[in-house]
Each structure stands twice: as C-alpha cells, then as structure tokens.
Amino acid sequence: MTTKQKPELLAPAGNLEKLKFAIHYGADAVYIGGRQFGLRSKAGNFTFDEMAEGVEFANQYGAKVYVATNIIAHNENLDGAHEYFKKLYEVGISAVIAADPALIDACREAAPDLEVHISTQASVTNWKTAEFWKNEGLPRVVLAREVSVEEIKEIKENVDIEIEAFIHGAMCISYSGRCVLSNHMTSRDANRGGCAQSCRWKYDLFEDGTDGTVDISDENDEKYTMSSQDLSMVEHLPDLIEAGVDSLKIEGRMKSIHYVATVVNVYRKIIDAYFEDPEGFELNSEWVDEIWKAAQRNLSTAFYYGEPTHKDQLYGRPERLPKYDFAGLVLDYDPETQFATIQQRNNFGVGDEVEFFGPNFKRFKQTIVELYDETGEPIERAKHAMMITKVKIDHPVHYLDMMRKQK
Amino acid sequence: MNQYKPELQATAKDLDELFRLSDAGADSIYVGHQDFANRASGDLTIDEIKQATEHLQAQNKKIYVMVNAIYHNEHLKALPSYLKQLESINVDGIVAGDQAIYQVIKDIGSSLSINWHPSTLATNYQTLKFWHKRGLSRATLSNELSLDAVREIKEQVDFPIDIQIHGMTNIFQSKRRLVQNYYDHVGQYYDPDQKRFIKEDRKEDTHYPIFEDKNGTHIMSNEDLMMIDHLDIILDAEIDGLKIEGILKETDYNEAIVAIYREAIDTYLADPEAYQQKKSGWKQRIYQIQPNDRRLNTGFYFKEQIY
Numbered sequence: 001m002t003t004k005q006k007p008e009l010l011a012p013a014g015n016l017e018k019l020k021f022a023i024h025y026g027a028d029a030v031y032i033g034g035r036q037f038g039l040r041s042k043a044g045n046f047t048f049d050e051m052a053e054g055v056e057f058a059n060q061y062g063a064k065v066y067v068a069t070n071i072i073a074h075n076e077n078l079d080g081a082h083e084y085f086k087k088l089y090e091v092g093i094s095a096v097i098a099a100d101p102a103l104i105d106a107c108r109e110a111a112p113d114l115e116v117h118i119s120t121q122a123s124v125t126n127w128k129t130a131e132f133w134k135n136e137g138l139p140r141v142v143l144a145r146e147v148s149v150e151e152i153k154e155i156k157e158n159v160d161i162e163i164e165a166f167i168h169g170a171m172c173i174s175y176s177g178r179c180v181l182s183n184h185m186t187s188r189d190a191n192r193g194g195c196a197q198s199c200r201w202k203y204d205l206f207e208d209g210t211d212g213t214v215d216i217s218d219e220n221d222e223k224y225t226m227s228s229q230d231l232s233m234v235e236h237l238p239d240l241i242e243a244g245v246d247s248l249k250i251e252g253r254m255k256s257i258h259y260v261a262t263v264v265n266v267y268r269k270i271i272d273a274y275f276e277d278p279e280g281f282e283l284n285s286e287w288v289d290e291i292w293k294a295a296q297r298n299l300s301t302a303f304y305y306g307e308p309t310h311k312d313q314l315y316g317r318p319e320r321l322p323k324y325d326f327a328g329l330v331l332d333y334d335p336e337t338q339f340a341t342i343q344q345r346n347n348f349g350v351g352d353e354v355e356f357f358g359p360n361f362k363r364f365k366q367t368i369v370e371l372y373d374e375t376g377e378p379i380e381r382a383k384h385a386m387m388i389t390k391v392k393i394d395h396p397v398h399y400l401d402m403m404r405k406q407k
Numbered sequence: 408m409n410q411y412k413p414e415l416q417a418t419a420k421d422l423d424e425l426f427r428l429s430d431a432g433a434d435s436i437y438v439g440h441q442d443f444a445n446r447a448s449g450d451l452t453i454d455e456i457k458q459a460t461e462h463l464q465a466q467n468k469k470i471y472v473m474v475n476a477i478y479h480n481e482h483l484k485a486l487p488s489y490l491k492q493l494e495s496i497n498v499d500g501i502v503a504g505d506q507a508i509y510q511v512i513k514d515i516g517s518s519l520s521i522n523w524h525p526s527t528l529a530t531n532y533q534t535l536k537f538w539h540k541r542g543l544s545r546a547t548l549s550n551e552l553s554l555d556a557v558r559e560i561k562e563q564v565d566f567p568i569d570i571q572i573h574g575m576t577n578i579f580q581s582k583r584r585l586v587q588n589y590y591d592h593v594g595q596y597y598d599p600d601q602k603r604f605i606k607e608d609r610k611e612d613t614h615y616p617i618f619e620d621k622n623g624t625h626i627m628s629n630e631d632l633m634m635i636d637h638l639d640i641i642l643d644a645e646i647d648g649l650k651i652e653g654i655l656k657e658t659d660y661n662e663a664i665v666a667i668y669r670e671a672i673d674t675y676l677a678d679p680e681a682y683q684q685k686k687s688g689w690k691q692r693i694y695q696i697q698p699n700d701r702r703l704n705t706g707f708y709f710k711e712q713i714y
Contacts, residue, residue, distance in 0.1 A: 074552070075532060075560065078531060100528075100530075101534050101537035123505075125505075126483055129478070131507075131510050132509055144477075173581050174581045175580055175581065178579070178580045180551050181579050181626065183712060184578050184628060185607065187712050188713055191527060199579075201608065203605040203606060205586075206605070207603055208601075208604055208700075209602075216589075222592070224605055226585050307583065309588060310588035313583075
C-alpha cells in the first residue's frame with residue numbers, strides 16, 4: 001500500500017484554449033504565462049481578462065492556475081512588478097513560479113497571500129536549498145532537472161516542503177538559468193525569454209594540440225551538438241510518487257493542443273490507476289504507445305536514475321517518429337443517428353484512418369466512411385480550416401473529444 | 408579625500424601563479440578545488456590554501472576561496488567541514504553561487520564572508536539586496552550586463568560590487584558529460600586532458616573553449632574580455648572589485664595582464680590625463696601577448712540584448 005497522497009498533475013497552457021483542454025483532459029493545475037516577467041515570450045500568453053476566464057473555467061473542475069514569472073530580471077525589468085502580482089492575485093491565480101528573488105520579494109510585498117513557488121530556473125538541486133526556501137516561508141520548490149529519484153527522497157526526508165518535479169517534455173541540457181549561449185551567439189537573452197536554443201545547433205569540435213588543431217567532428221563525419229532527448233517518466237511514474245513528489249509537471253507552453261491533451265490524458269490515467277491499486281499496478285503498453293503519438297523527440301529518463309550518457313542525447317539527423325495531426329474536434333454527438341459534429345483542425349476525408357480519443361483514456365480507431373458538410377451535403381474531404389462537418393462514428397463520443405490522424 | 412581604492416582581483420591555478428600574480432600587483436586572489444568550486448583555474452589543497460593565505464595576508468592582500476559549485480546532496484556532506492577548515496585558516500572570504508550556502512553558513516555558525524557569485528543570476532540590484540539581507544558581503548555581477556546597468560547597481564547597493572574586466576567568461580554549464588558523450592557516440596577514445604573548443608557551424612572565426620570536470624561540462628566565451636581602455640568609466644563608478652579571470656591561460660600571460668592593469672589603474676587614480684595618453688600603449692602590450700585564436704572585445708558592457 002502506498003502511504004502517499006495523490007500528487008497534483010500540472011500541465012502547461014500556452015493560451016486559453018490549451019488551458020481548457022489541459023484541465024478537461026485531467027490536469028489538476030495548469031501554469032500559464034502573462035504578458036510580463038515570463039520566459040516564453042513567444043507562447044500565446046494571457047491578458048488579465050483571459051486569466052480571469054481561465055480561472056473561472058478551472059474552478060468548475062476544482063483546478064488551479066499558476067503563472068510563470070520566471071525571468072532573471074535586469075534593473076529595467078523590475079518596474080510594475082508589484083502592480084502585476086497584485087493583479088494576478090485579484091484575478092484568482094493560485095501561485096506564481098519565480099526564480100529571481102527580486103520578483104519573489106515584489107510578490108510577497110504586493111500580494112502576501114499569493115503563493116510563490118521557486119522555479120526550476122533557480123536550480124534547486126539539494127536539500128539545503130529546499131530548506132532555505134522552506135525557512136523563507138515558501139510552500140514549494142520546483143526541482144532542477146539534474147536531481148535523481150534517490151536525491152528527491154533525501155530532500156523529502158530532510159525538509160517538509162512541497163516538491164514539484166518534471167515528468168515529461170523538453171529539457172535544457174544545461175543547468176536551467178546557467179546558460180547564456182544564446183546571449184553570446186545571438187544577443188538574445190535566454191534568461192528573459194529570448195533563448196535561441198543554441199545548445200541544439202551543430203558545431204565543430206576541435207582538439208587543440210601543440211601542433212595545431214584537429215577537427216574531431218569532421219574526422220568522424222558527425223557534427224558536435226548538445227541537444228537533449230526529451231524527458232518522459234511514463235514507464236516509471238510510481239517511483240516519483242513514492243519518492244514523495246507533490247506535483248508532477250509536464251513541460252511545454254509552446255506545445256499544441258493535441259500534445260497537451262494526449263500527454264495529460266496518459267499521466268492522468270497512470271496516476272489514477274496507481275492509486276486505485278498500488279499493489280497490483282502494472283505498466284500498460286497502451287499508455288506508452290499513446291505517449292509516443294505526441295513525442296517530438298526520442299525519450300529519456302534524464303537524471304532520475306543516474307547520469308545521462310550519449311544515449312540520452314540527439315546526434316545526427318532527427319529520428320523519424322510517427323507524427324500525428326489534430327484532425328478534428330468533437331463539438332456534439334447524436335446517439336440516435338451516431339453522427340458527430342466535428343470542427344476541422346487539419347485536412348481529413350473519406351477513407352482516412354483516424355483515431356478518436358477523450359478524457360479517461362478513451363480511444364478507438366475507425367475509417368471515415370460518411371462525411372457531410374454543415375448543410376448536409378456529402379463531401380469527400382474537409383479541406384477548410386475550422387469548417388463544421390458531420391461524421392458517422394463507430395462508438396459514442398463527447399464534446400471536446402479529439403480526432404487525430406497520422407501524417 | 409576620496410577613500411576609493413579598487414581591488415584588482417585575479418585567479419590562480421597553483422601556488423606559483425598565486426605568488427607571481429601577487430607580485431605583479433593583484434590585491435586579491437581567487438583559488439579553489441573542483442570538489443566544491445566551479446571553474447577554479449586549478450585545484451589547490453587545504454594546505455596550499457593555508458600557505459597562500461599566509462603569503463597574501465602578510466602583504467595585506469586577500470584570498471577568496473571558491474565554493475561556487477552547484478551543490479547536490481552529496482556535496483553537502485563534506486561542505487561544512489571544508490568551510491570550517493577555511494574559517495580556521497582565516498581566508499578572507501568564500502565565493503559561492505548556490506543558494507544553499509546561506510543555510511549552511513547559518514547552520515554551522517560560520518563567520519566566513521560570502522562573495523555571492525551565482526554566475527548568470529546576479530543581474531539586478533533588488534536581487535542582490537535580497538541576498539545581502541541573508542548575509543552576502545560582496546557580489547560579483549553577471550557578465551551579460553551593460554556598464555550602465557553595472558553603474559546603476561553600484562549606486563543602489565551599499566556593499567562591494569565586483570565585475571570581470573579581463574579574460575574569458577563562462578557561458579554554459581551542464582551536469583552532463585557532453586564532451587565524453589560525443590566521443591562515446593562516435594566510438595573514439597576520450598582523453599580528458601586534451602584542450603578543446605567548439606566552433607559554430609559556418610562561422611569560421613568562432614572559438615568557444617569547452618571542458619569537463621567533476622561539476623560537469625563548461626563552455627567559455629568566444630572572446631576574451633578586455634576593458635583596459637575603459638577603466639576610466641569603471642573607476643569613476645567606483646566599482647569595488649575588478650577581476651581578471653585567468654582560467655585556461657598560461658601563468659606568463661596572466662602575470663603580464665595583471666601588471667598592465669595594475670599600472671593602468673594606479674595611473675588613472677593618480678592622473679586621469681596620463682591614463683588617457685598611455686592606454687593605447689597598454690592595449691598594444693595586451694595584443695602582443697594575446698593568443699591568436701582568442702579575440703578581444705568588451706563583452707556585453709556596450710552591447711544591447713533582445714528577448
């Protein structure tokens with residue numbers, strides 16, 4: 001029997017639509033970015049009105065909304081911080097995720113009841129740092145990605161503080177926050193949202209001997225790079241739960257709705273299955289199979305079971321992974337006629353093999369046989385973006401179920 | 408009368424370099440050991456640190472010991488006794504970059520002065536004020552700041568501020584073995600003592616030193632910082648510590664660089680006009696000893712960043 005409490009499943013939400021999908025598909029909390037102080041300057045990012053709408057939606061599910069304010073600020077970025085945190089608290093945000101003590105202080109001064117969580121950008125890698133923040137009165141730290149399962153156990157044994165840890169998604173290959181490659185190579189400040197992902201570029205590696213230099217990458221016909229595989233703990237989630245992780249975090253505010261819904265759905269299922277019967281829990285290959293449908297790179301457990309090796313890095317050409325499109329969104333379903341109303345999200349048509357999936361890990365495949373447009377005219381393909389179609393469905397579906405198609 | 412006296416800081420890889428840089432005019436020297444230090448230019452034992460401390464303090468100079476690794480639980484076991492040893496040696500301060508240091512120093516009741524040096528994370532004055540309240544004595548600013556920002560920070564805080572004025576800067580640290588991993592990937596023998604650099608694809612003149620140690624993989628800047636002809640701005644701003652980073656450089660080079668900056672700083676403080684007349688000469692002396700593959704520039708001190 002597990003003695004642990006069910007951890008929070010925390011998902012990214014780049015915009016209001018993604019927020020709704022993340023929560024509908026089973027996230028207990030989402031983290032979003034606002035217009036200021038966040039690291040994903042290219043993610044949709046929320047206005048205060050959108051945040052309020054997001055919070056209202058989340059409340060219906062009993063879910064929470066966190067806001068990332070995780071830049072490493074420069075002097076000129078500090079203006080307006082107090083007003084910003086005050087406003088976040090007023091719109092009903094549950095916590096902010098911050099790395100810079102200047103912003104932590106600003107938040108505590110302006111909105112004392114707004115929780116502050118220490119961001120992974122601050123590289124919390126040990127239990128004394130966790131203890132430091134505990135003593136500062138903070139309820140939660142997001143661990144650095146360099147911490148192992150064993151180290152998490154030690155941190156939990158030594159410090160009574162909530163631990164948030166990443167379970168899935170892209171990773172910095174550096175200690176987060178301790179990389180300014182982008183600043184130096186492109187003049188874009190990585191720690192204020194401008195990261196150019198220079199670690200994933202191709203380089204030449206030279207040995208610098210006394211008789212001149214040797215281009216090792218040229219000799220081996222393989223460019224040097226530091227690109228990391230993506231993290232996935234899909235096969236090991238109980239280890240993190242038993243280590244005492246309080247919040248299981250999925251990366252990716254820039255990722256698609258299809259990605260967020262798919263990944264959240266799988267981890268929701270695993271957490272629920274584990275708590276339903278910890279003793280009898282077994283990994284279901286369907287969960288792993290489902291995760292790969294949203295994978296964008298090969299997957300790794302990173303530092304959780306020891307130091308990653310060359311096998312956890314990406315060299316050469318990208319692996320060809322099967323890619324899936326979000327083909328359509330279910331708006332309605334009529335059990336009598338067995339027709340679903342589907343909003344087109346990517347081109348699909350008669351003869352296509354598609355897969356429907358929805359919350360609680362419901363999924364089934366079928367071939368599209370009957371397809372009509374909004375006026376009831378039969379059509380071969382749904383070509384127009386966001387067009388409304390009627391599709392004959394093999395099994396019942398629900399509002400906000402999704403239809404995917406292999407590319 | 409102006410009491411301002413800047414501290415010319417340098418790094419030493421061994422005792423020989425420490426003695427020579429001190430003789431060349433450094434006011435303080437950074438040393439460390441990779442067991443607890445990130446990017447110390449060489450590993451000094453506790454006995455060597457003791458010897459160095461006695462030597463420097465006899466001349467009214469200072470020694471700072473780097474314990475700026477990003478700590479994992481494992482580090483924390485031996486760190487308290489290391490800090491206690493440093494305290495009993497009476498070093499002038501420790502250089503730290505992990506937030507845990509504030510907790511550890513408090514726990515062991517240590518009186519060691521903390522020079523807060525969290526590499527990329529010392530970018531604004533409010534942050535530094537936060538850490539000052541928790542015990543920092545002085546702070547080393549991040550290198551990716553404009554001189555205007557440095558000046559503004561100096562005006563806002565009432566503790567000493569250090570900046571780097573010469574040498575390469577660190578731009579990346581990973582816990583992974585990113586060099587060895589590549590050799591393993593291509594199936595070639597990895598010699599850890601070999602010097603290496605990486606070059607951006609299709610950018611011929613790039614040269615980023617890369618190396619591994621106990622703390623992972625470090626990448627250094629493409630250029631060496633050189634502020635010899637802008638010392639007037641820095642000294643007018645009364646920046647407290649001016650640091651020459653000597654990592655991956657020969658002692659001869661570092662010794663010459665320290666001597667040049669010593670002369671330049673003293674000249675400016677005594678006679679600003681003379682500094683203006685002589686600065687192109689110092690610059691030329693630096694160019695003469697600068698390795699061919701290392702360009703010189705002013706880093707981010709006069710550069711705009713976007714984000």
